[in-house]
Amino acid sequence: MNEWSKAVSGHPIAGHTASTPTISGNRGLQIEEPLIFEQDSPGHCGVDLPEAPAVRSRLGGLDRKGPIGLPGLSEPQVVRHFTRLSQKNYAIDTGLYPLGSCTMKHNPRLNEKMARLPGFADVHPLQPVSTVQGTLELIDTLAYWLKTLTGMPAVALSPAAGAHGELCGIMTIRAALEARGDKRSRILVPESAHGTNPATAAACGYSVEAIPANPKGTKNQGRVDLAALKTKLGPDVAALMLTNPNTCGLFEDEILDIAAAVHEAGAFFYCDGANFNAIVGRVRPAELGIDALHINLHKTFSTPHGGGGPGSGPVALGAELAPHAPVPWIVHGANGLNLVECASGDAARSIGRLKGFHGQMGMFVRALAYMMSHGADGLRQVAEDAVLNANYLRVKLAGALSLAFPGTCMHEVLFDDAFLKDTGVTTLDFAKALIDEGFHPMTMYFPLVVHGALLIEPTETESKASLDQFATVLNGLAARAKAGDASAFRAAPKLTPRRRLDETTAARKPILRWRPAPVQQQAAE
């Protein structure tokens, strides 16, 4: 055999190993890509623009005097730069995200095509209303779907994200209480709640009190302790903020009693809709006694996470809260659809405005395209498949991992780190080892009610084969941990573009932007 055929025969040639350092620092398709600021060709530009005609300047001496400091690159350089960056990211398109309470489902490309129709994308928010009837119709249709799915009479569409929706919901509650002449100062939040819940309550001027969950082994384990809730309710409580199914992946089956107790105390019942994927099409929150519920369009309704945003958090509102909804409102008028943009007249009791313009229109188009694609039948199937997938993983993993709460779960399943006891491997190490196996880690250390939590939500868009592979890997890693391989876990990940990053130094000495290397000033001014 000659050298070439030896190479392709699969037998490594002596002296050439996988970890031989390369000249470029690149490793095959894994490219080391500098910052754009480090690729500057001064004066260069990736956009061809005509020269501006000479006019009499109206900047009145307030022109920008010095350079801004932005680098110049051509189009091929920019395209290559961002393409290379994209290749360092994990994504739904490349693999399963088992992230509990995130609902990382497939993002259909039809949504992208529809959002980019010029009739939706190239429309200004302040065009005369007569010229945007199609947009108002779309928003009104989305509102109709959300009202029907939740059973609630009204929906506020302007909040830009789930946390923004929570803010909206709690603000309407406070406004409704003030309208009753009732000033209350506390909000109750389960210990298992997402951090945005207490942060939102505090931002609205409320103090926060935690409600414990029933411990493991008790009746209604992992769910809100109803007796404890009742003792904490009083004339001073404005609202209970609950997630249902809760962040342990369990349905709060005492929810009708919870709602009754909350209402009897004169308080409102706010529901964090992050886990709506488990019940969409089967359960209507209005029938659970809920007064306000935010929906994450980027969770249940497939709008893309985009590496962190944009989101959209419409809030479904009950009858007493509806008049306090933020503007703008869409109303049906004599000449078609209209926008109520000021908090006066019919909207005088509105809490006002929460965002510039009207809401995340681009996400509305995507969500409606998704809803129409699934329909009433498809959405019900979504919830069923989501719950089935999570329970399937539960039974496949319950042997090797330690279930936090035995029994069926909803769309997500919670484990604690008991299975790692005495192995020297932490939940964090376990998750980092999962990365080398080609999976994004599950949600870790949340909810706080369980030690070393691992919360897994597969969603309905994972195939059985995908789940089987995931379970095989998790069971294998659990076995390795128990076999005493702790140092391998602590060294993980090894196969990613970067190993574990030093987050301590990043926080102690923050470097939050690129700065040019100092230039020696030579000429006297």
Place this chain on the structure above:
Amino acid sequence: MSAVRFTKDHEWVRQEGDLAVIGITDYAQSQLGDVVYVELPEHGRQIEQGKEAAVVESAKAASEVYAPVTGEVVAVNDEIVSDPAKVNADAMGAGWFIKIRLADPKQLDGLMDEAAYQAFVGEQP
């Protein structure tokens, strides 16, 4: 040297005349991980037993430091502000947080001594 006393929230306090020196315990710093930032109260601030006196942050967690005893802040340890790693290196000594003028020295009697604290730590999950 005065005996050190401990709280259930893992603060320590050591009496020095009419002053008390306060910090977080070695166990606390090991639980927190690398300390990245501390927020200390201003001079003259009145802190109350059981209420928040300072904040200590690691990369992944932020914890309130509660006052083990009541008093007025007379000194803060600027060294841990400029070099938070000192809290990890020597939590019981150079990593102290604040010094206060004791309002009521008898409050110290209600706190755990070293032996009781070590036993308490042993019971932690």
Place this chain on the structure above:
Amino acid sequence: MRYLPLTDADRRDMLAAVGVDSIDALFAEVPPAAQHEGLLDLPRAMGELEVERRLAAMASKNTVAGAVPFFLGAGAYRHHVPASVDHLIQRGEFLTSYTPYQPEVSQGTLQYLFEFQTQVALLTGMEVANASLYDGATACAEAVAMAGRVTRRNKAVLSGGLHPHYRAVCETYARFSGEELLVQDPAPAGGEDLAKLIDADTSCVVVQNPDFYGEIRDYSALAQLCHQKGALLVVVVTEILSLGAVTPPGEMGADIVAAEGQSFGNALNFGGPYVGLFASREKFVRQMPGRLVGETVDAEGRRGWALTLSTREQHIRREKATSNICTNAGLCALAFTIHLSLLGEAGLTRLARLNHATAVSTAERLAAIPGVKLVNRRFFNEFALHLPRAAAPVVDALATRGILAGVPVSRFYPDRADLADLLLVAATETVTADDIERLATGLAEVLR
């Protein structure tokens, strides 16, 4: 159904593995009273073709900005976005990726956000910027809240030149947080005296530059006055392209900048999703809301990036967080970064000059119409005109003639007769000489 991989055979096998007879058994804990029998009253599943038909029918009922002479601004600007931007942001690894909490598998997102933070700092002339907020209006409200935290004071002064939506959002937030706001009257002709309102309880003064009427001012003296009294200067920018031509807030002494970044990379989209920009002095960074990306090294000493200073955020501080914010503008920030990377220094300054020149030509042509007066002393790519009568009916009449002439100020202040004759007109690089002529001719006809 095309998005659901499970087959009926899979479902049967999996139910058996779980040990239940039917899927209903897995919903047994939901009170029967709360479960909906059968299907909800909504349309059934549709294929792509059907969805496209229905949504396209809705879209066709709108007047598309690019199809007509178009002169609207007032906080959202029509710019040309290079073709590469939209292609790059639709790469699955950007579009469908999660928040970069696991930095080892998110270096792409983290690196571009670090570049974004740098670009925003450079544009605004400030020391540090975050990884974006929802939009300019919420960024403004967050700036007021941050000024309150930094100064430990409770009263903010809002200029009458602030975009009414931004003012309204600040008012909503302040109502619930207990902040006191001194909101000044709209001041199209200028002349407001903010300095006399600053006292020992003032946390900040909020101004916009260029302001809602397009006027540009030097706020250096106001910045000094604020600082003398221990207050902060917050500067709002709604047309971020203006910073390609105008002195940036950082050089005027601003302490916090809250801006809208929509002009780079993001279509009009009827008002959202947009991208809030937030920048401040480095010494205030721990009081800053939103996500921050920091540079660091990995276990092998190689440069990399990670989210940092997270302990300010809701998922750790919970009720003590600097804000309840979780999401940032993500993909919209990426579009901004890519567009600005393509423009670079030379392209940005040229694009800004082009916008200014187009707006100057437009203003001169319109001010030549009898009865039409230009209000501004200075402007960038947007200005205010005083018409001989109410502007809103004029705009509606021009709309029926296929011309989108601008935004009547009365849209924001419907009860103010004294503002009813004002029209805001923006002219960007997308406006042609023909567009200007058609607007001028149409306006003259309608006013006759």
